[in-house]
Amino acid sequence: MTPLWLGGVSGAHAGIALATGLAGLANAWLLWRALRRDGGFVLAPGWGRHLLRIGVAALVMTGVVLMSAHAIGDWRAWSGMARWGWLLAVVAAGAGAYGLALMACGWRPRELRGL
Known part of the structure; x- marks a missing residue:
C-alpha cells in the first residue's frame, strides 16, 4: 500500500x-x-457443470450490483442512514440475483445436502 x-x-x-x-x-x-x-x-463428475453455474450466477450478480450502483449515483451525496439503506438494498439485490441465477441454471437447494 x-x-x-x-x-x-x-x-x-x-x-x-x-x-x-x-x-x-x-x-x-x-x-x-x-x-x-x-x-x-x-474432479468428480458434475463439477464442471457446477462451476459453470457459479460463474454464470456471479456474472449476473455483478451486473445487478453495477447497474444498481450506477442507478443510485454518487454515494457521497447521501446522508449516513440513506447510504446504509441503499447499500443494504444493493447487497440484497445482488444476493437475490445470484440465487435466482443459480436456480435458473438448474441448481436446487437440495444439492446442499449432498443428495
Whole structure:
C-alpha cells in the first residue's frame, strides 16, 4: 500500500485488499498444482457443470450490483442512514440475483445436502 500512497494513487488503501486477494489466488493455485501433481486432486463428475453455474450466477450478480450502483449515483451525496439503506438494498439485490441465477441454471437447494 505504501508505494501506491506515496505515488499519489487515488484509493491506495485498496492495495491491502488487492494484495490479500492476489496472495489468496497464488496460494490456491500452488495448492492445486501440488495436489494435482501428487494425484490427490481429481474432479468428480458434475463439477464442471457446477462451476459453470457459479460463474454464470456471479456474472449476473455483478451486473445487478453495477447497474444498481450506477442507478443510485454518487454515494457521497447521501446522508449516513440513506447510504446504509441503499447499500443494504444493493447487497440484497445482488444476493437475490445470484440465487435466482443459480436456480435458473438448474441448481436446487437440495444439492446442499449432498443428495
